[in-house]
Amino acid sequence: MADANAQSSAAPTASREATSAVRSARRIHDLIARKVPTAAPDDPICQVRSGMVGGAWDLVEVVAITGEDGRLAGVVDTRDLLAAADSAQAVGALMCPWPVVDIESTPERTALAAHRHNVPALPVVDSGGVFLGCLRAEILMDILWQEHAEDLHRFAGLQRETRGARRAFLLDSPLQRLRERAPWLLAGALGSMLATSLMASFEAALAVNVSIAFFIPAIVYLADAVGTQTEAIAVRGLTLEHRALGHVVVREAATGLLIGILLGLIALLGITFAFGSSELALAVALALVAASAFASVFGVTLPWLLDRAGFDPAFGAGPLATIVQDLASILLYLSMVQWLVL
Amino acid sequence: MADANAQSSAAPTASREATSAVRSARRIHDLIARKVPTAAPDDPICQVRSGMVGGAWDLVEVVAITGEDGRLAGVVDTRDLLAAADSAQAVGALMCPWPVVDIESTPERTALAAHRHNVPALPVVDSGGVFLGCLRAEILMDILWQEHAEDLHRFAGLQRETRGARRAFLLDSPLQRLRERAPWLLAGALGSMLATSLMASFEAALAVNVSIAFFIPAIVYLADAVGTQTEAIAVRGLTLEHRALGHVVVREAATGLLIGILLGLIALLGITFAFGSSELALAVALALVAASAFASVFGVTLPWLLDRAGFDPAFGAGPLATIVQDLASILLYLSMVQWLVL
Structure with a gap:
């Protein structure tokens, strides 16, 4: 049997x-x-x-x-x-x-x-x-090898499928490479226009105090880093172990909150000390807490939804997921600023 | 024989x-x-x-x-x-x-x-x-499977080694997860303080025209996306195919330039039209060209150097590589602004 x-x-x-x-x-x-x-x-x-x-x-x-x-x-x-x-x-x-x-x-x-x-x-x-x-x-x-190569491609938003991609690295001309890489980048370019518009919509706030802008790269980067960790754990669980992840969302959110609180405390002390503005420090700290929590929930939910819909969950760790997270981080931070600083 | x-x-x-x-x-x-x-x-x-x-x-x-x-x-x-x-x-x-x-x-x-x-x-x-x-x-x-899982961890800056990590997803409490994830995040936090200082050092420029700040998330995101693609190609070549990549640096730089020019042209037209400032549009466009080229060269060079030094090249696609690229993008953009706009 x-x-x-x-x-x-x-x-x-x-x-x-x-x-x-x-x-x-x-x-x-x-x-x-x-x-x-x-x-x-x-x-x-x-x-x-x-x-x-x-x-x-x-x-x-x-x-x-x-x-x-x-x-x-x-x-x-x-x-x-x-x-x-x-x-x-x-x-x-x-x-x-x-x-x-x-x-x-x-x-x-x-x-x-x-x-x-x-x-x-x-x-x-x-x-x-x-x-x-x-x-x-x-x-x-061979299947295990292909899956590995495919995940690398999905993470990076590379267009070409794995089977033909072996040649890609050594033989393709820069123009051919551009064709493979452009589709995701153009989608990313659209997303980054949204990011620019979002920033512009807070022009009044930024004009009042330009130091508000100083913290945007840091907040966006840290929330991305938190989200990428969650995505990697989720993609690993879904593609390498085929687990159902629905019940993990709450736990990831808790982890994201903890990480956000840790980063937020560092920011609170550092910014109060270096910039002397406790309102701004509080806004940055709260934004880090909120953005980390969002990134954690988003980072596990998106691969899970993609998997449920029959797509490779690794797409959920790619460039489009990143720009969505960036937009959320900017929105959360500038909303905090408007609420606390202005 | x-x-x-x-x-x-x-x-x-x-x-x-x-x-x-x-x-x-x-x-x-x-x-x-x-x-x-x-x-x-x-x-x-x-x-x-x-x-x-x-x-x-x-x-x-x-x-x-x-x-x-x-x-x-x-x-x-x-x-x-x-x-x-x-x-x-x-x-x-x-x-x-x-x-x-x-x-x-x-x-x-x-x-x-x-x-x-x-x-x-x-x-x-x-x-x-x-x-x-x-x-x-x-x-x-089993080795192929472990390598795949390890790459996912390196990409995301997760601390724990692969062998023990299978449990990580379902059993660990949020506090345990925090311990695994914190080391890279704290290193990233240091890097993001540098990013904030870099922004602050251009305070005068940003204060003159606050719209300068609007484009920072977009430029940082796009250069990151370009760099991540290169990193994935490099990590793939090094870990999955064990190729020597020294001679590919020039070709990647050319691809990065092409991508940068493509993105730069879109930005040039879009910003001139939407913001009416051709100097700012030119600064953003040139920054995209320079940052994309930098990201491409950096994205292939770092994994290659790590590989030569005996480390997993996938570390070169992780969170520390990202913050270095972010710093470079901000520096390139704000230098262009100071040269062209002010």
Whole structure:
């Protein structure tokens, strides 16, 4: 028997898979190795061993145990097959718990299931449980590698997809590079126009006391740093561990508040001492508290929503998320200033 | 014969390895599977096949072919061993090109060598070429997974190392999370004090025309976005492909200039139209050109230098790199303003 528990983690509900397919251009179907040693549960071990000799196998790490209907009954580790002392015993007795992948699953989930269950190859079945073949270790490693490269791209807002991007670094001309990088940057440029307009809408406040402007880069940077940490934790949980994060939002908000209070206290003391304005110091401190809390909640919520909608959560740690956070930080700070200083 | 070419890519020069060891707490030595089928080059294929039966192997994907001195002569893929028709032939005839890992190599480089050469297991030798054992696919996948998680942490400036961090997300209290996240944030807080001082040092300029301040968040954000793209490309090249990047700096600078000119032109038109000040528009445009070029050069140089010094290049895409870039952007912009507007 295949380990039902392991199977469920590698092949989640159909509705979720349907949306997750958006993420990956590659399908399990195209990655399966078809020539895998198989045996019936009652076959004697010695017969299965000798049956492997002379075959042109795609992989030898496992023997798939299938019933007469072709359905996968279980998996025998070839190491156990070789080590078995009683060679007349039925091979079915050697079956061990092993994760099984549904053909409709995504490559990403599959590779993570192999990693989690610590196995070198994964059997694949169709919706009726019929054995189709295996994913080899080389394929699983390639998927893990691609996921890593993809996350780096999403974080940075690079346009080109991973498969073709290997060349990108050494061969592309600057003009080609511009084409890959421009789309997110132009979206960012629109966002930064909003930031400029937001600043301009507080012109009166800034004109009264120009030192108000001094703290904007610091507040924006610190809230970004807090948000990026949360995003990395969220992306990690969603893509590398496939956890549901809904219940973590409150805890992240609390962490963000704590960090904000810590940074706010430093700012309160530093600014009161250096600039002699306790109202401004208080405005900066409160803005740091609010912006850090916002960044933490936003940083876990956006990747989670993207994941729910079937997109790669790593997009939620990219340049568009950053400009939204910047806008929020500026708005929070200038509102505090208007309330406390003016 | 082991494939010398493949070996050199998996096991680079000793001096480089010595520094790279800083990166990883785990050593190849602790990850080797020792019980691997071995044979002499002259052993007949049928004898090697039958010799595998009854053994308690750690892996069965390969047979290591060793000489009498224990040195690795080559690797036979078990698939080829099973498929071979002439069972009296010497097993040495089945040896195929295969990457070989030096025991002093890092886990990271090893896993990437396996990925690049598309093999499920890697033989490990000592400095004298003596066969020590193999790295199994499960271990190689785990290394790839850990590298991915580590990069996410480095990007975000999270303190805790990857191995223990799996728990971090669900179990830690907000106070524990604060402790993990605070060190980089406090370093960032120091950097943001510098940013505030830098702003304050241009107080006179800002006081003359408060609209100067409006553009600071946009310029800082856009230069950051450009730099993050370069950093991601550089980190990818260094950690996922182990390329030397020295010669790419000039090309990245050219790409950065192109992006800066594109963003600068948009700013020039937009600001002239919206604010009616062509001097200010020119200052913002030139600042975008200069800051984008700086961000591109800095974004490839810092990861490259970190890599050369034996640190994880992903640190070069973290929060400290960001604040340095922010300071540079502010300085470039306010210098342009002082030169052109005032």
